[in-house]
Amino acid sequence: MRILTLLLLLIGSLSCQAQFTIAGIVRDNEHNKPLPFATITTDKGKTLVTDIDGKFNTDATEWFTVAYVGYKKKKIAVIPGKEKYNIFLTQSTQQLKEVVIEQSNSANALLRKVIYRKPYNDPRQRLESFRYKTYNKLLVTANPDSIVGKIDSIYTYKRSRKRFSKIDSTEFKFKKLIEQQHLYQTEKVSEFKYTKKQGLKENVLATRMAGFKQPLYEIIGLTLQSYSVYGNNVELVETKYAGPLADDALLDYQYKILDTVAIDDRRVYVVYFTPKRKYKKRKLEGLLYIDGKNYGIAKAIFRVKNALDITSTHVFSYNEELNLWFPDEKKLKIVKGNNKNDIKILGETIKFDGVEKDKSNREKDASDYVYLISESINFEQEYNIPLTIKHPGVAIDIKQEAINRPENYWNRYRIDTLDNRSMKTYIALDSLVAKKKWEKKIFLGKKIIDGYIPVGIIDIDLRDLIKYNNYEGFRLGLGGITNSKFSNCFRIKGYGVHGTKDNAFKYSMGAAVRIGNFSSSWIGGSYTEDVREIASTSFATDKKTFKIYDPRPINISTFYEHKTWEAYLESKILPKTESHWQVTHSSIDPKFNYIYSPNGRSYSQFNLVTATAAIQWNPFSDFMQTPNGRIEVDKRFPKFTFQYTQALAGILDSDFTFGKLDFRVEMERKYLNGQRTSALIQTGVAVGDTPLTHLYSTSPNNLDRDGVLQRITFAGKNSFETMYFNEFFSSQYAIVQLKHGMSRFTIFNSLKLSPMLVTRFAWGNMENNHEHEGIEYNTLKKGYYESGIEFNEIFKGLGFTAFYRYGPYHLPQLDRNISIKVSFVLNLL
CATH class of the missing domain: 2.40.160 (Porin)
Structure with a gap:
């Protein structure tokens, strides 16, 4: 099953892109087509890129510039009160000479070198061992500025007359809620260890899920982002896509050099990649920031837009001594995408406008404003040190103390202190989950999926209630096993059943002791x-x-x-x-x-x-x-x-x-x-x-x-x-x-x-x-x-x-x- 749906049940709905102070879209002036990954530079010195659809959000207050390779650069003045901008760029015949390498088809030549040098630039292939710690924070939230938050009067028409029906305050209440807190949040501190002989292992030092005394461990084990960008496949939200750095990537993707930038004082090529044949297999679009000297990846952005709109960002830092780009941080954002049909997840209906529609008449719900964002920051990196991994057969190890860390432990590892919304989220959800008994309900749901219904110290086995075969007829009975409320180191189990056709009673009884x-x-x-x-x-x-x-x-x-x-x-x-x-x-x-x-x-x-x-x-x-x-x-x-x-x-x-x-x-x-x-x-x-x-x-x-x-x-x-x-x-x-x-x-x-x-x-x-x-x-x-x-x-x-x-x-x-x-x-x- 997709354990991700447990998370979706908690948040009530999937995601939608947050709108900031200024939103816009960059298009080609002649063909009116969106220009993906155009460079936006703001008056505050920030640089960002548009997404696959040419869209962007920025907090610029006076001006911002838009640049795209092969097009004339444009400076846009910010008009007070104006929130949406349509920007059209005109093509230019002048090309950037500094991005031309090996004459024509430079991007493909560059990618061949990147793929050839993967064993030298992939930390798991290059290094004998490494160790580092990671702080991760996952939020399900929305930006209050994106929500109108007004109270509407709803009218109906009867006999050609307009009559008042009810007051709709859904968006108003949602805006007030989201101004105070996030919808959901989790935090995790982990230590990653790697050796060539034993592989990679994650030791979870601390984990915390809002509202839950005991975390949902299945969610911790979800693969939301690939660990490496160099693999033949890239995994996003438990789905695999063809990797843009795979051994045969040039068969699946086409590449285009957009610009050159400086990262860690290194000259880096910005390469835009798109699928050659979108419908043959799952593929991505995005950007690769490639070091011009060692051909390592300094940054990677992966984007896929289907039922979910997912953006995955990998950021690396350059180690001069090793001549190696090592993972520094990761970011994942999930917003609602487009689909022809609404989908149901655990009874919750997620509504979509449909990719073929330019406009939709349906009313927006909470899922149109909500988004999920996960950020991981690495620190205390060590390379090529003597290292032994305990229990290498276990990829993720969570000890009992990890779920009971005090607040001062978390403050040692958080990059920034929690803001007011985050602190209120823990308080509010701890209270809400306890009041609604959600933790007990989710625990009950997991038990039922496994075939049991807990009743006190006994889990009733649903498999023993009723069956049928041609010899016994209906096989009716009752069975069960003691649970942790009875004991964590001793269990008793048994069943008794009766066949309606053979008229015979069958039973079993047993006990066991935990020794490890x-x-x-x-x-x-x-x-x-x-x-x-x-x-x-x-x-x-x-x-x-x-x-x-x-x-x-x-x-x-x-x-x-x-x-x-x-x-x-x-x-x-x-x-x-x-x-x-x-x-x-x-x-x-x-x-x-x-x-x-x-x-x-x-x-x-x-x-x-x-x-x-x-x-x-x-x-x-x-x-x-x-x-x-x-x-x-x-x-x-x-x-x-x-x-x-x-x-x-x-x-x-x-x-x-x-x-x-x-x-x-x-x-x-x-x-x-x-x-x-x-x-x-x-x-x-x-x-x-x-x-x-x-x-x-x-x-x-x-x-x-x-x-x-x-x-x-x-x-x-x-x-x-x-x-x-x-x-x-x-x-x-x-x-x-x-x-x-x-x-x-x-x-x-x-x-x-x-x-x-x-x-x-x-x-x-x-x-x-x-x-x-x-x-x-x-x-x-x-x-x-x-x-x-x-x-x-x-x-x-x-x-x-x-x-x-x-x-x-x-x-x-x-x-x-x-x-x-x-x-x-x-x-x-």
Whole structure:
């Protein structure tokens, strides 16, 4: 989910550009086109540039000048009372000789040198180590001067007569509020450490969010701006764009030298870049300030204008000893952009005028005045020093003391003391959030998303309330786990459910003790009496995700009953891993016609003692350590899962000895044009006397009924939609799934399509298949193939899928190879 929406819920609405004393737009006199990044110099000695649309805001009081390469410079006198200026520049044939290098096409030649010298100018490639501290302040606010703030009388017309309806004081109240305080603010002090061997790590020394005693850690982990400007991609507000300094940037962007300026007594070229083909993939526009000697970046401005209007600024300072530009400060501003349709975020409607409209008749709301601004200042920089990073597998580390810093600690690191509006913001929001119980409501919302409802010291598990399958019928029950109100180092969990069709009661009860805080290590045990799908493959490290409905189990009718004692250890002690170690004793009773006959002996029921080790390894993801546990803040691929299970005969009446090795790798690549490709490879091998209950069935999801329409059910996530239940079983198997999602496009109004092309392949083999009696099945030796298309979330989460079965296991009746299913995706955020 986009954790950013939590922040948007807090601020109530998205952003709009603030208007200052003077606002204007610079245009070409002949073609009336806006001139992006024209240079504005004011009577107060300030220099600024216009945005992509040629717009600017300034506090000049007497005059300001406007300059643009290839155009005649113009001086504008400020007229008292006039707030908006339309400025037209006339082209000039005179060019700046000092910006011409290597004759023609100078900008491209300059950029080639910048790209070639990235290893020398990128601090993370050039330096062996560095360390510095950062103070960050994020505000959601508005400029009071931009709001008219008058009280309007609203009239209606009835029978051709004008009648008074009501008083509208919305803007008046909003102006009064914004004159006193900001809408929202956060502060953070961090220490960044980097070594070439261990990478980059952020230690959060202090963090404060207005209104919240405990910060929303997911928001702290958001990537609002890229750390570096030299990467192949630039990330803004959790969206990646093609970088203007990427290795292949000259294919995506066109560059133009606008001017030369002096920064830190160095001659710097001002280069304007724009996309060559805007609609092929996500791209930026902006400015690069390039050192004319070492070709490092002294300053960078990135701009994107879609549903949000985002401006990201990176400022560097020159270190003469190292001949290196090092990050000095960053600034991000988000205002409301243009879109054809209004959008909804957590129930809040954000209204847009539409890019194709010059004027809009809709009334302005608060979101038209609000903007978000984030500023970071670096200090206490040290370079190439002996440095060791503790716990390098965690990208962001937040200690308990960071959320409880006194005011005198903050005053040590703030660049400027808080103004009256900022101080009142903390006081007002602390009171408002407590009064409205927003912190409790957000905490409750996060719990529900995870599948729980807190009731006192217990979190009720929503997954145990109701389910359905063809064997149990409706599975009704209640379950839960104790929360931190009960204890931070001890937990009890359990559930009890009843099946309306099999008329049987199932339950589980267990407890665990925390033995490691940083590693989130728990040791515990449980007892369970329940049923489970035969030949199903599950990894012990997989999280039990919450779903309003679980589509595939609805169609399952073949289960086995188990009574299981379990002792386990779970831990995240190894970097970027989650591991689960368990020993179990189970009594197995198949609830279908089945006899297992290994070595001349027959079993309709049996006992198993197993030891299992499972590890989930996400080597490329970034993790954040918080006082409440570890969070995966940046999910990257590939991800690997390993699991080994060993059953031993002769221990506690265990009947069989076998081993199972399971492996899974998940891969995903998102493209800058909005498309996405994912792959899943999964395999398993069982060796020894393994009953059918513990073998493999490769996730079938098709009912054995005549007629395509009679087989319409809900589609699974990664299941084989044309494979019938209990059709194939294997002791060794491998599956490969490829998915390619196309960019989402609109057919009309609310009908939107995002086609997903899917291909699946399965191979399997069954050793000693004569030992499994009472059930007919086939093997997958010849290879199983199906391909199809998914149209998910067509309307209110509903969609459909269509798949076709082909290859060696293609069936004679054509319709038996076709599967059409209903899909449903519920987005809580």
